[in-house]
Amino acid sequence: MPETATGHAHQPALAHHFDDLAQQKEAATLGMWVFLVTEVLFFGGLFATYSVYRSWYPEAFAAASHEMVVWAGTLNTVVLITSSLTMALAVHAAQLGERRRLLLFLVLTMALGAAFLGVKAFEYYTEFHEHHVPGIGFQFEAKYFRHAQLFFSLYFVMTGLHALHMIIGLGVMAVMLWWAWRGTITRDYYSPIEVSGLYWHFVDIVWIFLFPLLYLIGRHAGA
Amino acid sequence: MKSGMQTDHVVPTRTYYAIYALLLACTYLTWQVAFFDLGAMNTVAAMTIAVLKAVVVVLFFMHVKYSTRLTWVVVIGGVFWLGILLVLLFSDYLTRGWRTYG
Numbered sequence: 001m002p003e004t005a006t007g008h009a010h011q012p013a014l015a016h017h018f019d020d021l022a023q024q025k026e027a028a029t030l031g032m033w034v035f036l037v038t039e040v041l042f043f044g045g046l047f048a049t050y051s052v053y054r055s056w057y058p059e060a061f062a063a064a065s066h067e068m069v070v071w072a073g074t075l076n077t078v079v080l081i082t083s084s085l086t087m088a089l090a091v092h093a094a095q096l097g098e099r100r101r102l103l104l105f106l107v108l109t110m111a112l113g114a115a116f117l118g119v120k121a122f123e124y125y126t127e128f129h130e131h132h133v134p135g136i137g138f139q140f141e142a143k144y145f146r147h148a149q150l151f152f153s154l155y156f157v158m159t160g161l162h163a164l165h166m167i168i169g170l171g172v173m174a175v176m177l178w179w180a181w182r183g184t185i186t187r188d189y190y191s192p193i194e195v196s197g198l199y200w201h202f203v204d205i206v207w208i209f210l211f212p213l214l215y216l217i218g219r220h221a222g223a
Numbered sequence: 224m225k226s227g228m229q230t231d232h233v234v235p236t237r238t239y240y241a242i243y244a245l246l247l248a249c250t251y252l253t254w255q256v257a258f259f260d261l262g263a264m265n266t267v268a269a270m271t272i273a274v275l276k277a278v279v280v281v282l283f284f285m286h287v288k289y290s291t292r293l294t295w296v297v298v299i300g301g302v303f304w305l306g307i308l309l310v311l312l313f314s315d316y317l318t319r320g321w322r323t324y325g
Contacts, residue, residue, distance in 0.1 A: 026293075037297060040304075041305060041308065045308070052316050074254060078247065081247060084243075085284075089239060092233065201280055208273050208276045212253050212270070218265070220261075
């Protein structure tokens with residue numbers, strides 16, 4: 001274990017333009033947060049659009065939301081929260097330089113992420129099957145026919161972009177797994193894991209808001 | 224003092240498990256609350272719980288609680304700008320019905 005590698009020459013993970021590893025890590029973390037702020041506003045625009053249309057057509061949105069596969073959405077919420085836990089534990093393992101534990105938690109995180117996408121794919125299949133995809137084949141109770149399509153358009157765009165972020169997250173985690181495997185990640189240099197974790201947790205937070213807004217509107221009314 | 228090592232705060236795993244339990248409890252609560260007719264308060268309750276969940280994820284899983292002030296500024300700045308987007312948008316859309324004629 002390299003105890004304290006002081007100075008530039010001794011620490012291979014330290015890029016030349018940083019004073020030390022602490023400064024390098026701070027810069028990496030800050031850079032990721034700046035990116036996440038742009039992501040907050042990117043998804044924020046979609047949430048804003050959703051809010052305007054829902055405030056205009058509350059009954060149509062509630063009726064359309066009733067058609068969601070609630071158990072699948074709830075299951076996916078639990079799956080994603082669990083993947084955030086395993087991600088946090090992966091960072092913990094990386095901080096302590098425990099390579100085997102790091103590999104285990106990265107694999108678990110990826111497995112949970114893949115499970116999420118599997119459930120999502122099942123939901124999309126169900127919605128295509130029930131003709132709930134906006135467009136020519138769309139079928140819905142006549143009263144809400146037009147405005148329910150607004151809900152489903154937003155549903156597919158928002159969950160689709162979220163799923164795209166999950167897929168990118170899985171790609172990032174695959175690289176992290178490779179780096180952890182070949183020993184690039186050490187106790188002294190774990191910021192790639194930390195920063196990838198920030199991204200993963202952000203995608204989890206987006207779902208935390210999507211779940212009640214898309215699946216649970218007006219659940220109390222009717223069956 | 225801070226030479227080569229990444230001198231970071233290592234959060235004990237029990238904290239992570241506690242946060243996980245809290246997040247699961249909040250998910251259950253969101254789900255249960257949705258079945259009570261609280262009128263407009265349904266949305267308020269759901270969003271309050273979601274914000275609470277997001278805050279604990281940001282503070283503990285994303286380590287912002289243990290991060291530098293500069294990180295805090297960036298995070299709060301992001302939320303603030305989202306606030307500008309939503310507040311200005313709704314000051315328009317939610318008040319369109321307020322027009323009085325005559």
